[in-house]
Amino acid sequence: MCDLVLWCVSPQRLQEVGTEEDLRKILFGGTFHVFDYEWRKSSFQFREPDSELSYALETPSGGARPVQMVVQARVLKYLLFMRQNGDEGRTLLRVGKKDQETALATALSDSLWLAGQQASATVTLVTEDYCVTPHLGYKLDNFTERLQLFTFSQKEDARKFILEHIHCFKDEGSHGVILFLYSLVCSRTVDRKQQNKLRRRVCTLLNLLLTGRASPNVFNGTLLFGEDGQEMERGRLLQVGSMLKTPVFPVWLCCINSSYSVVFGLNRSLLSDWKMEHLFHLYYYSGQSSQTTTARLTVDTHSHHWEAPADGDPEKRFPSLEMTIRTKWAGAAVDWSGHAPFY
Structure with missing residues (x-):
């Protein structure tokens, strides 16, 4: 009370x-x-x-x-x-x-x-x-x-x-x-x-x-779905627009495998200075009680050694968090700095 x-x-x-x-x-x-x-x-x-x-x-x-x-x-x-x-x-x-x-x-x-x-x-x-x-x-x-x-x-x-x-x-x-x-x-x-x-x-x-707005959509601008303006079909992945992926501060809410978590950086310039995006650190908190330390990831956007497999589902070979990060920084290499990857 x-x-x-x-x-x-x-x-x-x-x-x-x-x-x-x-x-x-x-x-x-x-x-x-x-x-x-x-x-x-x-x-x-x-x-x-x-x-x-x-x-x-x-x-x-x-x-x-x-x-x-x-x-x-x-x-x-x-x-x-x-x-x-x-x-x-x-x-x-x-x-x-x-x-x-x-x-x-x-x-x-x-x-x-x-x-x-x-x-x-x-x-x-x-x-x-x-x-x-x-x-x-x-x-x-x-x-x-x-x-x-x-x-x-x-x-x-x-x-x-x-x-x-x-x-x-x-x-x-x-x-x-x-x-x-x-x-x-x-x-x-x-x-x-x-x-x-x-x-x-x-x-x-x-x-x-x-x-502050109760919108059901996360894409940029306005999109029409079908002649009668129906909503997206059920089961289709939400397409998050670039505007929501580029906030004022480097803190992101993630939904990975239907579980919510946060990824964040310590340098605000990461989102305003393109030179900062070459090699930088991100930190991850899953919200799960099993996590006892903050996971630090090193992201290299100029490394090209990461390639999707020729066949098969890439999400089955790479941690889902890495795949999520690559929706913002395509092709980036992610080093988990000794932490066990979160799938």
């Missing part, structure tokens, strides 16, 4: 803004469905402070992992490039508890502010009182019915508020990922979210997290 501190904002109950049923309909298509156990136990917990992976969030397998890994990418952006202390592009430092909490609050507020079109952000927290009167066809989950909304017109105010209540998002049993997801939907506003039909595709949710 979150103990609310005094803040210069007027909280709204879900019943007052008519959102409780809309939230369920957006996410599940109806009011009878609730989040399963894996979602309800998910929060934003870091690895041990001041350890080698102290920058990393714990992301058990389950439906919440894509959301957690997007937040992980924003945490890395803050720790590597946004902190005031130290130089940009620093080596991976051991992160203390205070920096962990600040990074998480910044990451969450960044996504909420984008979802609010950089004009507002809404944070949802759990209270003791029930804010919704159940009715026929509405299934109680003892969680959504106790939400209150806090809306901010300044990004920094939202960040400070989240930091004050950071335990509501990171503590065990806090339902932290669900709270963040509800905050995201409310920041975007329900009406716009209904139009985008968020519940249909994971890609739509991830785009909302990454860009």
Whole structure:
């Protein structure tokens, strides 16, 4: 349970803004469905402070992992490039508890502010009182019915508020990922979210997290599929456009074999100076508990010794992460620096 501190904002109950049923309909298509156990136990917990992976969030397998890994990418952006202390592009430092909490609050507020079109952000927290009167066809989950909304017109105010209540998002049993997801939907506003039909595709949710727009597509510009404008056929791989592969900061969200992870670099110039792309290091965090060290890869884009096999499926011979990197740097050679390759 979150103990609310005094803040210069007027909280709204879900019943007052008519959102409780809309939230369920957006996410599940109806009011009878609730989040399963894996979602309800998910929060934003870091690895041990001041350890080698102290920058990393714990992301058990389950439906919440894509959301957690997007937040992980924003945490890395803050720790590597946004902190005031130290130089940009620093080596991976051991992160203390205070920096962990600040990074998480910044990451969450960044996504909420984008979802609010950089004009507002809404944070949802759990209270003791029930804010919704159940009715026929509405299934109680003892969680959504106790939400209150806090809306901010300044990004920094939202960040400070989240930091004050950071335990509501990171503590065990806090339902932290669900709270963040509800905050995201409310920041975007329900009406716009209904139009985008968020519940249909994971890609739509991830785009909302990454860009503030709930688009189901990841290609550049506009593409038409068939004479009647139908969506891409099911089972076809998403074609990620060059714009999403070239972010402002060298941090990428990856989906490899249906598992989400992050790849990142320490040098921001990697994306603005072509000379930096000849030979450089990338770092990989899979989100899996079995990973105990950060994998460092050396990427050589001028080496030509890598060639696809004459026959057969190349993905069966080369690690999937290497193949993913080559979608950005075609033909690059990847040295795992002694780490066991992630397939």
